[in-house]
Amino acid sequence: MEHNSEQVSDMQKADRLKEQANECFKKQDYVKAIELYTHAIVLNPNSAVLFANRSFAYSKTECFGYALDDASKAIGLDKTYIKAYYRRASAYMALGKTKLALKDYEAVFKAKPNDQDAKLKFNECSKIVRQQAFERAIAVDVVKKAVSETIDVEAITVESSYAGPHLVNGKVTLEFMQELMELYKQQKKLHRKYAMKILLDVEELFKSQPSLIDISIPDDSKFTVCGDIHGQFYDLMNIFKLNGLPSLENPYLFNGDFVDRGSFSVECIFTLFGFKLLYPNHFFMARGNHESQTMNQMYGFEGEVKSKYSAQMAELFTEVYNWLPLCHCLNNRVLAMHGGLFSKDDVTLNDIRVVDRNRQPPEDGIMCELLWSDPQPMRGRSPSKRGVGTQFGPDVTSRFLERNNLDYIIRSHEVKADGYEIAHDGKCITVFSAPNYCDTMGNKGAFITMNGKDMKPNFTTYDAVPHPDVKPMAYANSIMSLFG
Numbered sequence: 001m002e003h004n005s006e007q008v009s010d011m012q013k014a015d016r017l018k019e020q021a022n023e024c025f026k027k028q029d030y031v032k033a034i035e036l037y038t039h040a041i042v043l044n045p046n047s048a049v050l051f052a053n054r055s056f057a058y059s060k061t062e063c064f065g066y067a068l069d070d071a072s073k074a075i076g077l078d079k080t081y082i083k084a085y086y087r088r089a090s091a092y093m094a095l096g097k098t099k100l101a102l103k104d105y106e107a108v109f110k111a112k113p114n115d116q117d118a119k120l121k122f123n124e125c126s127k128i129v130r131q132q133a134f135e136r137a138i139a140v141d142v143v144k145k146a147v148s149e150t151i152d153v154e155a156i157t158v159e160s161s162y163a164g165p166h167l168v169n170g171k172v173t174l175e176f177m178q179e180l181m182e183l184y185k186q187q188k189k190l191h192r193k194y195a196m197k198i199l200l201d202v203e204e205l206f207k208s209q210p211s212l213i214d215i216s217i218p219d220d221s222k223f224t225v226c227g228d229i230h231g232q233f234y235d236l237m238n239i240f241k242l243n244g245l246p247s248l249e250n251p252y253l254f255n256g257d258f259v260d261r262g263s264f265s266v267e268c269i270f271t272l273f274g275f276k277l278l279y280p281n282h283f284f285m286a287r288g289n290h291e292s293q294t295m296n297q298m299y300g301f302e303g304e305v306k307s308k309y310s311a312q313m314a315e316l317f318t319e320v321y322n323w324l325p326l327c328h329c330l331n332n333r334v335l336a337m338h339g340g341l342f343s344k345d346d347v348t349l350n351d352i353r354v355v356d357r358n359r360q361p362p363e364d365g366i367m368c369e370l371l372w373s374d375p376q377p378m379r380g381r382s383p384s385k386r387g388v389g390t391q392f393g394p395d396v397t398s399r400f401l402e403r404n405n406l407d408y409i410i411r412s413h414e415v416k417a418d419g420y421e422i423a424h425d426g427k428c429i430t431v432f433s434a435p436n437y438c439d440t441m442g443n444k445g446a447f448i449t450m451n452g453k454d455m456k457p458n459f460t461t462y463d464a465v466p467h468p469d470v471k472p473m474a475y476a477n478s479i480m481s482l483f484g
């Protein structure tokens with residue numbers, strides 16, 4: 001009897017925790033919600049509702065791998081629980097596994113043939129699966145001409161009414177950059193002729209560079225590394241205000257995820273590409289997982305480019321992003337990449353150098369893992385919470401550094417409350433430069449400065465600055481709201 005009443009009270013405790021978690025979820029505090037659902041699941045491990053709810057919270061924090069696991073567990077516990085199929089389907093959608101998503105939507109549709117929402121989602125997902133099959137079929141038949149070869153910049157005229165900056169003999173100057181940033185602060189657009197020219201020139205520049213870029217920082221020089229920007233143009237301007245504009249004396253590395261989420265991604269990317277062209281050997285940009293077509297389709301960048309410019313320019317961006325370098329090695333001592341380390345122990349810098357990067361990020365291997373992996377506190381490796389890349393422990397980091405004769409790694413990719421995090425005995429540093437990410441996370445932003453002599457990382461943190469009233473994800477695909 002005693003055992004029984006304990007069980008009852010555990011169930012009641014789990015219920016209360018669930019209510020608290022649901023409240024946190026409503027307030028968009030997903031991290032706290034996950035913590036409370038997890039607590040509740042320990043007390044009541046047989047509740048499909050708890051797993052389905054935690055799945056939803058995980059997907060809100062972009063942990064689609066965990067979201068998928070939880071939704072599957074919920075289905076395992078209650079095969080008639082429709083919500084769990086929805087949750088799993090949306091995790092599959094986020095992971096680009098549309099055929100598996102369709103199966104789940106079909107299950108819901110069959111169980112509830114009169115439900116309009118179920119019907120809509122099933123139909124929309126079917127359309128996407130058919131469209132993808134069609135695209136795959138034509139991709140085999142036609143060797144597509146590069147978008148860059150179809151654009152005749154000279155033929156584009158600049159109307160006399162245009163009041164923004166002009167390239168000087170087709171080149172970016174410091175004056176141009178200053179005028180461009182002022183123009184953007186006034187929420188105006190760079191002329192499409194110059195936008196196209198910058199894209200074509202920066203593509204040529206990236207094409208000429210290797211997948212791993214070696215940077216040497218003189219002893220008494222300062223070098224700055226920034227993490228994710230995610231379309232937060234006004235916060236990017238704040239970084240330059242705090243730390244100085246890029247220049248030959250003030251070199252920068254931006255470590256990927258320049259775009260998506262924030263609704264000023266176009267402004268961010270042209271500012272960054274402009275500086276890349278102005279200071280090609282003192283301004284660096286690494287590819288993040290968001291510099292890819294599927295991410296840009298889901299998280300707003302493609303919609304924003306189409307809205308501010310054209311579908312053709314969105315295609316050109318996809319082409320340019322394929323040439324972004326994958327990582328940077330500073331003074332042969334520090335390796336910086338967007339995501340992290342590898343599912344294998346034997347990877348060398350040389351293996352990275354020879355990666356053929358001109359493509360969409362693959363689902364596994366070195367290129368995928370550089371862009372997608374996350375560190376974990378436990379030793380060894382685990383399946384990724386995101387469902388892409390791997391999770392690597394402190395022992396993995398130290399073996400990699402030893403093998404390649406490096407001091408530490410800098411990576412980005414994960415929002416952190418203080419804008420940065422030092423893990424793995426100081427050997428794995430996360431830097432994230434988008435404060436109050438998505439206007440909801442309440443985190444600080446940070447950047448790292450170091451000098452060439454000791455390469456010791458110094459951290460500067462800062463809060464978000466105000467931005468015009470355009471919500472994050474304002475240009476995101478309606479698919480996201482439909483399947484999210």
Ligand SMILES: [Mn+2]
Binds near residue numbers: 257289290338414
């Ligand atoms: Mn990322």
